[in-house]
Amino acid sequence: xxxxxxxxxxxxxxxxxxxxxxxxxxxxxxxxxxxxxxxxxxxxxxxxxxxxxxxxxxxxxxxxxxxxxxxxxxxxxxxxxxxxxxxxxxxxxxxxxxxxxxxxxxxxxxxxxxxxxxxxxxxxxxxxxxxxxxxxxxxxxxxxxxxxxxxxxxxxxxxxxxxxxxxxxxxxxxxxxxxxxxxxxxxxxxxxxxxxxxxxxxxxxxxxxxxxxxxxxxxxxxxxxxxxxxxxxxxxxxxxxxxxxxxxxxxxx
Amino acid sequence: xxxxxxxxxxxxxxxxxxxxxxxxxxxxxxxxxxxxxxxxxxxxxxxxxxxxxxxxxxxxxxxxxxxxxxxxxxxxxxxxxxxxxxxxxxxxxxxxxxxxxxxxxxxxxxxxxxxxxxxxxxxxxxxxxxxxxxxxxxxxxxxxxxxxxxxxxxxxxxxxxxxxxxxxxxxxxxxxxxxxxxxxxxxxxxxxxxxxxxxxxxxxxxxxxxxxxxxxxxxxxxxxxxxxxxxxxxxxxxxxxxxxxxxxxxxxxxxxxxxxxxxxxxxxxxxxxxxxxxxxxxxxxxxxxxxxxxxxxxxxxxx
Numbered sequence: 001x002x003x004x005x006x007x008x009x010x011x012x013x014x015x016x017x018x019x020x021x022x023x024x025x026x027x028x029x030x031x032x033x034x035x036x037x038x039x040x041x042x043x044x045x046x047x048x049x050x051x052x053x054x055x056x057x058x059x060x061x062x063x064x065x066x067x068x069x070x071x072x073x074x075x076x077x078x079x080x081x082x083x084x085x086x087x088x089x090x091x092x093x094x095x096x097x098x099x100x101x102x103x104x105x106x107x108x109x110x111x112x113x114x115x116x117x118x119x120x121x122x123x124x125x126x127x128x129x130x131x132x133x134x135x136x137x138x139x140x141x142x143x144x145x146x147x148x149x150x151x152x153x154x155x156x157x158x159x160x161x162x163x164x165x166x167x168x169x170x171x172x173x174x175x176x177x178x179x180x181x182x183x184x185x186x187x188x189x190x191x192x193x194x195x196x197x198x199x200x201x202x203x204x205x206x207x208x209x210x211x212x213x214x215x216x217x218x219x220x221x222x223x224x225x226x227x228x229x230x231x232x233x234x235x236x237x238x239x240x241x242x243x244x245x246x247x248x249x250x251x252x253x
Numbered sequence: 254x255x256x257x258x259x260x261x262x263x264x265x266x267x268x269x270x271x272x273x274x275x276x277x278x279x280x281x282x283x284x285x286x287x288x289x290x291x292x293x294x295x296x297x298x299x300x301x302x303x304x305x306x307x308x309x310x311x312x313x314x315x316x317x318x319x320x321x322x323x324x325x326x327x328x329x330x331x332x333x334x335x336x337x338x339x340x341x342x343x344x345x346x347x348x349x350x351x352x353x354x355x356x357x358x359x360x361x362x363x364x365x366x367x368x369x370x371x372x373x374x375x376x377x378x379x380x381x382x383x384x385x386x387x388x389x390x391x392x393x394x395x396x397x398x399x400x401x402x403x404x405x406x407x408x409x410x411x412x413x414x415x416x417x418x419x420x421x422x423x424x425x426x427x428x429x430x431x432x433x434x435x436x437x438x439x440x441x442x443x444x445x446x447x448x449x450x451x452x453x454x455x456x457x458x459x460x461x462x463x464x465x466x467x468x469x470x471x472x473x474x475x476x477x478x479x480x481x482x483x484x485x486x487x488x489x490x491x492x493x494x495x496x497x498x499x500x501x502x503x504x505x506x507x508x509x510x511x512x513x514x515x516x517x518x519x520x521x522x523x524x525x526x527x528x529x530x531x532x533x534x535x536x537x538x539x540x541x542x543x544x545x546x547x548x549x550x551x552x553x554x555x556x
Contacts, residue, residue, distance in 0.1 A: 008355025016343050087339035091398065093305055094333050095356035096325035253266075253306050 006101040009092065013109030017075055024113060028071055029120040032063045036125045039185060053216055057129040060122070061139075061212040062184035067121045068143055069207065072114030072150035073157070073175055076106040080158025081167050084251075093252065099245035103155055103238070110151025111144065118143060134217030142211035142223075145230045149207065150175070152237040159244050159251060178204045183212075188220050203233045254316070256281045256406050256438035257302060262311035264297055271297040273462040274311065279440060279455075281316075281405070284432050286453035286470075287442045290552060293459040295442045296336055299410045302440075303333045315406055329357065332404035334396050336411045336442075340383040346370070346394055347379045350401055357402035369397045372427045389420045396424060400431075406438045407431065413445060425452060450474075450544040458551055466551050473547050481540045482512045482520055489532030495523060514539075 002010075017024040040056035083089035092102065133139070153175070161167040182204035188196055199205050200221075210226035213219035219226070245251070257279040264272040271294045279285045287295050300306040302313050304320045304327065312319055318326040341349060347366065354362035370376045373393040378386060383394065396412060407428070413421045429452065431437040443449055449456060456473060458466040466473065481500065486508040491499070501511035514520060520539065527534065 004358045004360055005356050008352055011355070012344075012352050015348075019343055083341075086342075087335075087337050088341045090305065090335055090339060091341065091353060092356065094303055094328065094331075095353070095402075096328040096358070097356060098325065248307055252304065 003101060005095065005097045006105050009097065009102065009105035010108045013075070013079060013106060014112050016079060017109070017113050024071070024075070025116050025120055028067050028117045029124055032067050032121040033124050035063055036060065036128060040128060051218065053218070054130065057131055058187075058212075058216075059185065060125045060129045060131060061215045062208055063125060064118045064122045065143070065146060065208045065211045066179050066184045068114040068118035068147050069150045069179055069204065070175065071117040072110040072147040073154040073171070075110040075113040076151045076154030077158040077161075077167055077171070078154075079106065079109075080155065081161050081164060084158070084162070085164070089251070099242050102245055103152070103241050106155050107148055107151035110154055111147040114147035114150065115143060118147075132215055132217070135214045135223070137214070138210055138223050139214030141227065142207055142214065142230070145227075145234060146207040146211065149203070149230065149234050149237060152234065152241050155241045156237065156244065159241075159249060162250065178202055181205075182208045183220070184208060203229060206230050254281045255279070255314075256283065256316060257440065258312075258314040258317075259298070259302070260312045260314075262298070262301055262308045262313060264294075264301065264306060264308050270462050272301070272308070275459070275462070275464055276311075277457050277464055277467055279438060281438055282432070282436045284429075284439045284452055284454050285441065286449040286456040287440060287459065288446065288449055288456055288548060289442075289459035292461075294462040295459055296410055297462075298459070299333070299408055299440070299442060302408060303331065304328060329402070330405050332399035332402065332407045334399045334407075334409040334412050336414065338388060338391050338395070340386075340391050340394065342382070342384045345380050345382050346375060346386070346397075349383060349394060350397055353398045354401045359402055362401060365403065366397075366401060369400050372423075372430075373397055374423055389416050392416050393420065393424075396427075403435075404437070406440070408440045410442050411444065412441070413443060413448065421448070428452075446544045446548055456544075458548065460552060465554075466547075470544070473544065474542070476547055476550075480514055480516075480542060481546075482514050482523060483509065483536075483538040483540060484512070484527070484534055485509045485536040486527075487533040487535035489527070489530060491532065492526050492530040495526055498523075 036056065036059055040059060044055045083092070157167055157170040161170060181199065182202050183199070188199040188205060191199060206221070206226035206229045209219045209221055210223045210230065213223045255278050259275055259277050262272050262275045263270070275294070275298060287298065289295050297306060301308050302320065304324050307321060314320070315327040315330050318330070320327045344352065350366045351362065354366065370379055373396060375390070375393050375397060378390055383391065386394065392412065399407060409428070412424060425448070428439055432439045441449065441453065450470065453470055455469050456466070457464050490508060491510055495512065498512040499510055500513050503509040512523060514523070
């Protein structure tokens with residue numbers, strides 16, 4: 001089912017982050033733990049986002065999903081931009097790898113890193129919160145879809161960017177705000193009507209909301225609605241990425 | 254069978270035409286040289302063959318497979334050594350070669366990887382990280398990467414630029430063996446014309462995106478007939494009757510003249526005329542015309 005070319009590229013992309021796991025897995029886990037300790041300590045007992053759920057417990061799934069999303073994006077995007085700038089992308093461009101194999105391998109490795117960091121964050125932060133697993137299938141489904149979406153966005157950004165600062169702009173002005181404004185730290189129901197409406201146009205919101213539903217069985221919108229929106233978003237991004245690879249955009253001049 | 258078929262290939266960068274309708278066929282088993290000054294379009298042409306650059310017009314086929322529309326079949330048959338010294342700093346030499354084999358759909362390739370490393374004197378460095386290798390060693394790995402899938406067509410873009418004599422000899426010995434015994438087609442670009450003269454059976458010369466010469470090495474060498482007589486005069490000067498034969502003169506350190514001669518029989522009359530004119534020869538050399546002379550002549554013709 002999976003070609004040797006795909007498996008090799010997937011293995012290489014996974015090995016690449018695993019060889020520097022302190023930086024690619026350890027550091028984001030520590031960052032997420034700091035968020036939990038600081039926000040949890042300050043806000044726990046003062047605010048309640050979901051009925052009967054403490055703020056720290058509410059925050060854990062958000063932080064886990066945020067880590068999954070950001071690290072999935074970081075894996076594919078940083079690998080591509082580094083390879084482009086150092087010139088070793090030629091080793092991927094010269095072999096007979098299809099566009100689907102290239103995209104699939106980069107995204108699969110991004111998913112692995114996203115889930116590895118997410119699992120690390122969950123294991124550490126779960127000590128500080130009481131968590132339920134109301135619908136665990138949704139947890140897995142939204143973690144996988146979210147990681148795949150951000151891995152694909154990372155491929156698109158890595159292809160589009162020609163310099164590190166362009167990639168940093170993509171990350172800082174698009175991925176980061178979209179993640180933070182998607183309800184990692186709050187329920188969007190607490191927002192004023194205008195921002196509540198705006199949040200519904202943010203696909204990241206549905207990833208986090210659906211993921212959180214898996215834990216508490218409560219969400220701002222139905223998990224089925226989130227699943228539909230997130231799936232469509234993944235299909236659109238996949239089509240864009242395949243198109244860029246087919247055209248050789250910024251890769252084959 | 255035609256190994257590489259290049260048909261009317263054109264490529265422009267921001268209005269600058271790098272390739273202006275290049276056409277040439279390279280036959281299976283040939284050792285082919287692609288020569289030209291910097292900016293002639295050699296690397297653009299090689300990148301087009303490799304699928305790294307998409308031509309604006311024209312087609313390139315490897316063993317009959319179009320490098321754009323049928324790229325998977327074309328690339329399976331092609332091994333390319335890029336000009337730039339690129340490497341992946343995360344991996345050792347052996348990991349790099351195993352990964353490259355996998356990209357070409359080959360598993361369990363260690364026997365061939367070991368043989369390639371042995372032939373390129375890389376065995377001792379097999380488990381060394383790429384970052385720790387010298388430039389010459391990195392170049393060897395690039396060559397090994399291009400060969401892991403035993404491609405019938407090997408393209409080397411200035412593989413000996415900036416490398417020591419030992420690597421050059423190791424490399425050419427191995428590549429020549431692959432060409433001679435394995436029947437691999439080899440396409441080479443180099444600025445070392447003596448290498449091209451020693452290795453290539455046929456040569457194309459590019460100038461400003463056009464093929465300005467395409468011939469066998471022996472036919473090209475015949476183009477510049479005869480030899481050159483270099484005389485360094487201690488005293489006296491060249492008689493006017495010999496001036497038309499001068500191809501080059503130098504007066505920085507005495508009078509040094511390079512004269513064109515068709516064969517050895519013309520040397521004695523030249524020496525006689527120098528004597529008659531009172532000139533005393535300090536040093537003298539008779540040089541055979543080589544690829545460099547032809548290269549310079551062809552490049553000068555277009556100016």
